[in-house]
Amino acid sequence: MKTTSWNQYSELTSAGATVGFEPVCHFDRELKQHSVGGEQSVVHCHHYITLFTQMASDAEHLDGPMHLTDAAAESFYRVLKRYIATRGITLIPDRIAVAEAYFSFCGLGKIRFVCCGESAVATLSRSHIDDGWLRRWGQRDKPVNYMGAGFIKAALAVTFDLSDWQDIRVTESASIVCGAPESEFTASWRMERHGD
Amino acid sequence: MAIDREKIIGDLSRLYISGDENGLIPAYGVLLQQMPASFWNNFTSRILTTAPDELTEAAEMLLENAAAECGYYTGYGIVQSEEFKAVVMPMVEERPADILRGLYGVFGAWGWADAEVVELEPARRMVVHARHYYEAKTPNISRPCAYMVRGVSRAFMDLAYGGPYPNGLGRFRCQQTMGIEVGDPYGEFVVTPQ
Numbered sequence: 001m002k003t004t005s006w007n008q009y010s011e012l013t014s015a016g017a018t019v020g021f022e023p024v025c026h027f028d029r030e031l032k033q034h035s036v037g038g039e040q041s042v043v044h045c046h047h048y049i050t051l052f053t054q055m056a057s058d059a060e061h062l063d064g065p066m067h068l069t070d071a072a073a074e075s076f077y078r079v080l081k082r083y084i085a086t087r088g089i090t091l092i093p094d095r096i097a098v099a100e101a102y103f104s105f106c107g108l109g110k111i112r113f114v115c116c117g118e119s120a121v122a123t124l125s126r127s128h129i130d131d132g133w134l135r136r137w138g139q140r141d142k143p144v145n146y147m148g149a150g151f152i153k154a155a156l157a158v159t160f161d162l163s164d165w166q167d168i169r170v171t172e173s174a175s176i177v178c179g180a181p182e183s184e185f186t187a188s189w190r191m192e193r194h195g196d
Numbered sequence: 197m198a199i200d201r202e203k204i205i206g207d208l209s210r211l212y213i214s215g216d217e218n219g220l221i222p223a224y225g226v227l228l229q230q231m232p233a234s235f236w237n238n239f240t241s242r243i244l245t246t247a248p249d250e251l252t253e254a255a256e257m258l259l260e261n262a263a264a265e266c267g268y269y270t271g272y273g274i275v276q277s278e279e280f281k282a283v284v285m286p287m288v289e290e291r292p293a294d295i296l297r298g299l300y301g302v303f304g305a306w307g308w309a310d311a312e313v314v315e316l317e318p319a320r321r322m323v324v325h326a327r328h329y330y331e332a333k334t335p336n337i338s339r340p341c342a343y344m345v346r347g348v349s350r351a352f353m354d355l356a357y358g359g360p361y362p363n364g365l366g367r368f369r370c371q372q373t374m375g376i377e378v379g380d381p382y383g384e385f386v387v388t389p390q
Contacts, residue, residue: 104219
């Protein structure tokens with residue numbers, strides 16, 4: 001089944017979406033494991049993610065930020081892909097709405113996507129990582145939300161049926177941790193076309 | 197009444213959490229988040245397999261330290277919480293040992309592991325056995341790699357015996373002596389003073 005008109009160059013958002021993220025949450029008493037939408041899930045605090053983020057940043061020469069982004073993209077892609085597949089969600093606004101709601105469900109903040117052609121802008125009015133970083137260390141002059149970039153890759157790949165989230169380029173162009181009122185990510189990709 | 201870990205896990209695991217109107221989960225004096233366990237494991241695997249040999253030990257220390265800070269600050273918030281007071285404190289007979297044992301009920305309720313204190317010499321030595329901990333699924337690492345369990349375990353010992361909060365962090369260390377990820381039936385973690 002063909003999804004809606006992803007190739008139209010009009011803005012696509014979650015406006016008018018008819019679904020949200022309402023996962024099956026389960027706790028296995030035997031294994032002591034939570035699952036959300038069929039994926040094992042764990043609770044941690046902002047200290048944990050900000051220290052992972054600092055570690056990634058300090059390991060820039062070892063591609064630390066990229067590792068954090070890719071780890072997030074790989075994990076979130078699996079959850080989102082399974083969710084829309086099992087529920088037969090094909091409309092782009094609905095898929096965007098699922099991604100936005102999942103982000104908030106996880107406690108990662110509030111994200112809104114505006115997609116246009118082969119690009120998108122994701123705006124975070126609140127951000128778990130940025131808020132956590134500011135609590136621990138205060139402002140800094142470089143963005144830190146590598147994990148968020150991975151989530152955005154996963155969300156866009158699932159929304160537009162892209163075969164590989166690694167082909168999506170994501171840049172954090174404004175950052176709460178740097179003093180901006182909202183974080184903003186720009187993303188772009190190339191759709192696969194017959195004859196390419 | 198002795199600490200009933202299964203009851204603690206049963207009661208506290210029902211408290212499903214999700215983001216508020218801002219998409220955030222403020223609780224226990226920190227901001228929480230819940231993400232796929234594979235995210236944490238994937239990053240650990242990627243950073244450890246990329247780091248050159250001379251940096252491996254430092255990377256492992258940083259991973260454990262991240263968990264220790266998480267365990268110390270969040271653990272303190274948990275002990276102060278109404279939920280802990282309602283569920284765990286009525287079982288506490290011996291402080292702080294029973295509070296420490298009760299924290300491992302929270303450990304299970306949050307999905308970190310099925311972990312329990314099997315030996316405790318107050319302020320001197322604690323042995324924890326953990327089953328089903330998610331770090332055992334860390335890909336491409338062939339040595340004990342339960343950095344989260346290690347860090348949180350020593351942080352809990354810091355909370356119990358490290359001195360007044362918030363100045364007790366880092367008084368204990370944790371050695372992982374067994375691991376599911378290396379073929380053992382469970383992970384074993386031995387916490388002793390620094």
